[in-house]
Amino acid sequence: MTRSWPRASAVLPITPLLRYAVARHAVPPGTARRTGCDACGAPVGPHRPWPALGPTARCGGCGARVGAPPASVELAALAALAALAALLLSRPPAVELVTAAWWLAFALPLLFIDVAVHRLPDRLTLPAAAGTWLLLGLAAVTGAGAAPWLRAIGAGLGLALFFAATTVLLGTRGFGIGDAKLALSAGALLGWYGWSVPVLGLLLALTLSGVVALALLVSRRARLSSHLPFGPYLVVGTLGALLLVW
Incomplete structure (x- = not known):
C-alpha cells in the first residue's frame, strides 16, 4: 500500500489544471468565462492555483468555494489514472x-x-x-x-x-x-x-x-x-x- 502512494500522487500536479477548466467554464450559456472568485473577485488561475485550485477548493481571500466540490476532481483523476493503468496491462x-x-x-x-x-x-x-x-x-x-x-x-x-x-x-x-x-x-x-x-x-x-x-x-x-x-x-x-x- 505504501508503494502505491508515490504513483497515486503523480496525478496531483495536473489536478489544478483540471479544476481551473471546471471553474472557468462552469458558467451559464452566454456568460463570460469565470476568472476569479464569485464572492470576492480574487483572481483564480494557473499562476495562482492554491488554495482555490487545490483539493480544498476554497478561495484564499474569503474562503468561499470555487468550482467543483472539495477532493472530487482529485478522486476522479485517480480513477482515470487507474483506468490508464488497466490499459497498460494489455500492453x-x-x-x-x-x-x-x-x-x-x-x-x-x-x-x-x-x-x-x-x-x-x-x-x-x-x-x-x-x-x-x-x-x-x-x-x-x-x-x-x-x-x-x-x-x-x-x-x-x-x-x-x-x-x-x-x-x-x-x-x-x-x-x-x-x-x-x-x-x-x-x-x-x-x-x-x-x-x-x-x-x-x-x-x-x-x-x-x-x-x-x-x-x-x-x-x-x-x-x-x-x-x-x-x-x-x-x-x-x-x-x-x-x-x-x-
Missing part, C-alpha cells in the same frame, strides 16, 4: 495510451461542468474530438492500418448524429447538442476497438442514467419534467466500455 501501442489520456484530460472537466451548469462547452468538446481523431489517425499510420481509424470516425459520427437527431426530434426532451459533440470523441475512441464497443458504451450510459433518474424520482429530488445532464453518464459509460474491452 497497447503508445499512441493508443496517449489518445486515451488526451480524451480523459477533457472528459473529466466536462463531467463536472455538465453536472454544475448542464452544458458541454465547445472549447473542450471540440479539441477532445480533434485530438482523438488525429491521434487515432497517427496510430493507423504507424501500424494499425486504415480500417480501425475509418471505423472509429464512423462510430464517432454515428453516435453524434444519434444524439443530434434526438435534439431535433424531441427538443428539450432529447439529448443536447453538447452531448453530440462529446460523442464525436467518445464514439471514435470506442469505435477503434470494434463496432460493438460504442453500442456497449451507449448502453452502459443509458442504463446508469436511467437508474439514477429513477432513484431521483423515487426520492422526489427530481420530477418527470426535470432535465438531467447526460454528459457524466456518457463519460462513465465510455470508461466502462473501454475497461471491459481492454
Whole structure:
C-alpha cells in the first residue's frame, strides 16, 4: 500500500489544471468565462492555483468555494489514472495510451461542468474530438492500418448524429447538442476497438442514467419534467466500455 502512494500522487500536479477548466467554464450559456472568485473577485488561475485550485477548493481571500466540490476532481483523476493503468496491462501501442489520456484530460472537466451548469462547452468538446481523431489517425499510420481509424470516425459520427437527431426530434426532451459533440470523441475512441464497443458504451450510459433518474424520482429530488445532464453518464459509460474491452 505504501508503494502505491508515490504513483497515486503523480496525478496531483495536473489536478489544478483540471479544476481551473471546471471553474472557468462552469458558467451559464452566454456568460463570460469565470476568472476569479464569485464572492470576492480574487483572481483564480494557473499562476495562482492554491488554495482555490487545490483539493480544498476554497478561495484564499474569503474562503468561499470555487468550482467543483472539495477532493472530487482529485478522486476522479485517480480513477482515470487507474483506468490508464488497466490499459497498460494489455500492453497497447503508445499512441493508443496517449489518445486515451488526451480524451480523459477533457472528459473529466466536462463531467463536472455538465453536472454544475448542464452544458458541454465547445472549447473542450471540440479539441477532445480533434485530438482523438488525429491521434487515432497517427496510430493507423504507424501500424494499425486504415480500417480501425475509418471505423472509429464512423462510430464517432454515428453516435453524434444519434444524439443530434434526438435534439431535433424531441427538443428539450432529447439529448443536447453538447452531448453530440462529446460523442464525436467518445464514439471514435470506442469505435477503434470494434463496432460493438460504442453500442456497449451507449448502453452502459443509458442504463446508469436511467437508474439514477429513477432513484431521483423515487426520492422526489427530481420530477418527470426535470432535465438531467447526460454528459457524466456518457463519460462513465465510455470508461466502462473501454475497461471491459481492454
